[in-house]
Amino acid sequence: MIEEIQEHFEKEYPKEGCGVIAIVEGKRKWFPCKNVASNPKDTFVMCSEDYLNVKRQADIYAIVHSHPSNDNKASKHDKDTCNALGIQYYIFSYPDMELNILQPECVKNDLIGREYKFGVRDCFEAMRDWLGEEGIEIPKRDAFEEMW
Numbered sequence: 252m253i254e255e256i257q258e259h260f261e262k263e264y265p266k267e268g269c270g271v272i273a274i275v276e277g278k279r280k281w282f283p284c285k286n287v288a289s290n291p292k293d294t295f296v297m298c299s300e301d302y303l304n305v306k307r308q309a310d311i312y313a314i315v316h317s318h319p320s321n322d323n324k325a326s327k328h329d330k331d332t333c334n335a336l337g338i339q340y341y342i343f344s345y346p347d348m349e350l351n352i353l354q355p356e357c358v359k360n361d362l363i364g365r366e367y368k369f370g371v372r373d374c375f376e377a378m379r380d381w382l383g384e385e386g387i388e389i390p391k392r393d394a395f396e397e398m399w
Contacts, residue, residue: 252281253348259283260317260345266291269316271302272341273309280309292319294328313352315341323351330356331368335376 252272260268263286270283284301288294295316305311314336318324323344325333333340333355340353362381367373379389 252279255281255283256315256343257345257348260319260343260348263291263317263319264345265319267293267295267317267319268345269295269297269314271297271305271311272313272315273305273311275309279312281315282309286316311338313339313341315343317343317345319345321345323349325351325353329353 256268256270259270259281262268266286267288268283269286270281272279272281274280282301282305284305285298286295287298288296297314302311314333321344323342325340325342329340329342330353333353337355339355342351342353343349362377362384365377382389
């Protein structure tokens with residue numbers, strides 16, 4: 252699987268490559284996705300159609316992306332999104348292919364005074380956090396869902 256991921260990153264270079272690892276019939280499988288970010292050399296936005304096509308046929312295990320010509324350290328955005336989605340992130344340096352596995356943390360944000368960030372600390376997340384305090388669990392939304 253690492254070879255397939257590396258091939259995808261090579262095709263995408265100098266952009267960040269991205270995709271998902273999903274569980275298909277009990278085995279991990281790599282699914283490359285398009286990076287549709289407006290500045291794909293510095294960040295990634297996974298094509299929601301690609302992501303949803305995988306989600307319809309398999310269970311998402313990890314979000315994967317590269318840091319081209321850079322190290323594999325998680326950015327604040329990587330950490331925030333990993334935590335909001337509740338899905339681990341596999342971050343590869345490229346071309347070195349050194350792996351950093353970022354595990355989601357259960358982060359509690361204050362309901363009042365939180366900085367707004369769509370998909371991380373937005374109105375849906377505030378509602379979900381408040382309901383959680385009341386004992387009502389709302390599942391995390393799907394990654395890359397086009398809600399607007």
